[in-house]
Amino acid sequence: MKVDFIDLKRVHEPYLQEIQDAVAAVVASGQYVNGPVVGRFEASFADYTGAPFAIGTSNGTDALSLALMALDIGPGDEVLVPAFTFISPASCVARLGATPVFVDIDEAYGMCPSDMATKIGAKTKAVVAVHLFGQCCDPAVFDVADQAGLPVIEDAAQAVGATHRGEHAGTLGAVGCFSFFPTKNLGALGDAGMLTTSDAALADKLRMLRSHGSKPKYVHHFLGANFRLDPIQAAVLQVKLKYLDGENQKRARNAARYDSELRIAGPVVRAHNVHTFHQYCVKLADRDQVRSSLADMGVSTMIYYPHALTEQPVFSGASPCPRAEATAKQILALPIYPGLTASEQDTVIQAVNERVIL
Numbered sequence: 001m002k003v004d005f006i007d008l009k010r011v012h013e014p015y016l017q018e019i020q021d022a023v024a025a026v027v028a029s030g031q032y033v034n035g036p037v038v039g040r041f042e043a044s045f046a047d048y049t050g051a052p053f054a055i056g057t058s059n060g061t062d063a064l065s066l067a068l069m070a071l072d073i074g075p076g077d078e079v080l081v082p083a084f085t086f087i088s089p090a091s092c093v094a095r096l097g098a099t100p101v102f103v104d105i106d107e108a109y110g111m112c113p114s115d116m117a118t119k120i121g122a123k124t125k126a127v128v129a130v131h132l133f134g135q136c137c138d139p140a141v142f143d144v145a146d147q148a149g150l151p152v153i154e155d156a157a158q159a160v161g162a163t164h165r166g167e168h169a170g171t172l173g174a175v176g177c178f179s180f181f182p183t184k185n186l187g188a189l190g191d192a193g194m195l196t197t198s199d200a201a202l203a204d205k206l207r208m209l210r211s212h213g214s215k216p217k218y219v220h221h222f223l224g225a226n227f228r229l230d231p232i233q234a235a236v237l238q239v240k241l242k243y244l245d246g247e248n249q250k251r252a253r254n255a256a257r258y259d260s261e262l263r264i265a266g267p268v269v270r271a272h273n274v275h276t277f278h279q280y281c282v283k284l285a286d287r288d289q290v291r292s293s294l295a296d297m298g299v300s301t302m303i304y305y306p307h308a309l310t311e312q313p314v315f316s317g318a319s320p321c322p323r324a325e326a327t328a329k330q331i332l333a334l335p336i337y338p339g340l341t342a343s344e345q346d347t348v349i350q351a352v353n354e355r356v357i358l
């Protein structure tokens with residue numbers, strides 16, 4: 001049996017008509033930039049996460065850039081970022097002329113608070129903490145940042161719906177950044193993102209920066225750009241937000257099956273966290289061989305991420321982060337998406353267990 005890593009058409013099947021109707025309503029409205037559809041989705045997202053303010057953006061990368069811009073990060077500043085994640089946190093810092101300082105990871109793939117403490121210096125201005133693979137990072141990251149007086153930008157791109165002690169990812173620090181890239185747990189039909197904050201002044205500044213730093217239109221207080229959320233994507237996301245918790249429960253059910261039936265250890269779930277299993281990753285010494293035998297059996301897998309950021313040519317000269325670099329050689333993501341059927345999951349489990357030598 002062929003098992004896809006993710007099949008987005010299958011994900012959308014149950015609510016396709018609702019999505020088509022929502023898109024058609026935007027087309028019929030004649031308003032294709034900003035407008036009530038964007039405002040409504042921002043309000044619903046604020047409601048869902050419990051964040052007092054939610055500001056739609058063009059994508060998750062731009063949400064991170066906006067957060068850094070709103071905190072006045074620039075040349076001469078250092079920002080702590082995890083060494084093992086997607087490139088956006090580090091690239092957004094570097095594009096503003098600041099220096100990303102890489103922090104090693106812990107056993108649950110999040111920023112390691114003790115390594116983080118050693119990397120704080122006089123030039124450190126902020127921290128970007130990533131809630132990788134669908135669960136909140138170690139809460140000690142916030143304590144270490146607090147003690148040093150540093151604001152924490154949360155990269156919750158992979159963690160919509162995840163909570164720590166009942167509080168949503170994106171509401172634990174100064175500002176939360178979300179991505180609605182199509183494969184995310186809450187995915188648009190294109191690019192989209194969101195910012196969350198409890199700080200009214202910061203929300204105001206983020207809103208201005210999103211639209212060329214202006215308020216009102218054509219009066220520019222800051223150098224911003226066009227980082228707006230598209231209303232068609234907002235309409236699609238408004239429909240999909242209703243189903244998010246149900247879809248996350250399906251991911252959790254799939255993860256529980258892997259946990260009990262795979263002959264290898266699954267992801268570490270931190271205390272007091274609700275994990276949303278954006279990815280279900282295992283570690284294997286012979287990862288590449290296992291991956292190619294699974295591919296021969298029709299099972300698709302992915303590698304998030306094949307290289308630590310400290311190993312990227314664009315960041316050459318970065319100090320090594322040994323755990324991040326070792327993880328990149330061993331990690332493998334198995335299909336976990338809500339559309340995965342029980343018999344497809346049987347195939348994955350059987351294929352992995354056959355291949356794993358204890």
Ligand SMILES: Cc1ncc(COP(=O)(O)O)c(C=O)c1O
Pocket residue numbers: 059060061062085086088089130155157158178179180181191192193
């Ligand atoms: C951890 C992380 N941060 C940031 C991003 C960037 O989001 P986007 O692709 O919407 O720009 C992604 C998604 O791809 C991500 O996984």
